[in-house]
Amino acid sequence: MIRFILADLQRLQAGAMIVVLLVAFATALGMAVRIEERALRLGSARAADRFDVVIGAPGSETQLVLSSIFLQPSPLALVSGDVLKQLSEDPRVDHAAPVGFGDSYHGYPIIGTTAEFIEKSGFRIEGEGRNFSALSEAVVGARVPMAVGDEFSPQHGLAGQAAEEHHEMSYRITGRMEPSATPWDRAILVPIEGVWHVHGLGLGPGEEGYHDGHDQHHEHDDHDHDEEHDHDDEHGEHHIEAGHLGPPWPSDMPGVPAILVKPRTIANAYQIRGDYRTETAMAVFPGEVLTRLYATLGDARLVLTAIAIGTQMLAGTAVILVTMAHLSQRRRQIGALRAFGAPRLAVFAVVWSELLIVIGLGVAAGIGLGYAGAKALAILFARQSGMALPVTLEMSDLAFAGMLLAVAALIAVVPAIYAYRQSPAAALRG
């Protein structure tokens, strides 16, 4: 009987192929939604793992986390420089690093921070390279296509919006970070003082990388930095010590968009979060914010899953229609089988198993297609954001495929019963 079924499928390969494709695409859609959503959760959780507390100005917690940890370009209100100074001197804090944005280079965001942040946040410098130690030095992420020794001038504006270059400042790359599978792989890290300097926030002449006349530039620039840059302080007049990078910070500090804090203990983390939830500052645990974001993602997944189920139902209906149309063409064949003495149950089994084999092939192809699609999306996403999405096929996915197959087995009963109930005499009449 198996030989008969296989011969039958071979004879009907065009129709079978259509059913396989229909089922494969419907399965792939559902599978890709599952895999991608899980990968996004895992990937974002891993990317946020090294950051315990983020402090910014009061506003959207999600935006603060997306901008400071996932380096999504968007304007953030500034938190006072005094907060950074206080945190740096707080005994409960292992280290606190500012994160300043505003410029980019060929689509790669330039992040102003401290050398200490690179050392203590788990980023490692590759081979011969080293951390930045001067205002005009930079360290690049693993996906930034620049080499140690290259020089560049930052472009004004966030990644994707950058236009003209800040010719008054140039950086030389001193080190390259090992891949971290996070958006920081696409970042160019420079001293925060460099970012302040580029935007005219009080660095005196004589510092390396400093070009005379930047104040004039600040006054006559066509672009209104006060409006466009998150880190421009409204009061404008700050004086960063020339030749000195990182903490201890001076008392008259410019504001920063965000501060990444590493508390010494978990208890300290909770205390800091409590202490810095004030009218002028907002402290968040990225993990908590992500959990809320996942809930939103979950809603999105629900919508996508509903779409996938809708597609699967449409595919299921199409499969039944194709099968029923095909069965009416096979009426005489089924009648002949019965006439030769094939039991009704055998006819049922032939129709049911043929359909199940075809659907099974479709589901199997759909698993592969969904996985490949999710993988391709993850590669594209990683190329754009730097964040690696761990695409994996898990037992739950196979259980999902098994469930689809079980539903298919039930659906396949419909045409099988139709064939079972057919009178052989009527079937032979055609």
Added chain:
Amino acid sequence: MLDLEMENVAVRYPDLPQPALDLPRLLVPAGSSLAVTGPSGAGKSTFINVITGLERPSAGAVRWKGQDIARLSEAARDRWRARNVGLVMQEFHLFPGLDAMENVLLPARFRHPRLPAGFRDRAAHLLAQVGIGTGRRGVETFSRGEMQRVAIARALLARPGVIVADEPTASLDGESGAAVCALLTALAGTEGATLIVVTHDTALSGRLDRRIVLTGGRCTGDSAMEAA
């Protein structure tokens, strides 16, 4: 070898005012051969359906060797047909993708999870008897005459007590038709099976022991009665 006794058999359909088949009495002795002729719509296919158990008559008894198959359930009729009837049809109903040997063995495969011993040898023997040298050729490559010969071999596989053929030569050319006629009658004789053939082919009906004519579902001519 089976004898057939039909008594007060009537087949009625809801959309027809007259019965499609109305046979008060028909006896076909075991081992004999019968040709059924008649115009289109005379009830010949219904006659075949009723005597093979494919269709249950609205009334009457269809006894094969005393067993009234009209009283059997559908599943029991399927079993009875598989054991006792060898069917040869106008359109052969061979299954593409399977070779001649597998086509001959197919009905047995549907009945037996494991093919009974000797079936394969018998299939090869029957194929040789009908002139198909190798059973390993795909049936798609066969001529119509060859296909009908494979169908005859398939009908004989289970050593049926009765061979029922429905227009077995209608779709064949004269030469192939004559060969199939000769094969059917000769093999039915060799196998000791009762042979009932619905046909318009006078050459074929002339070879059989008896001829009846159906018109409007009734028997309007019977060579046995005329001879008497």
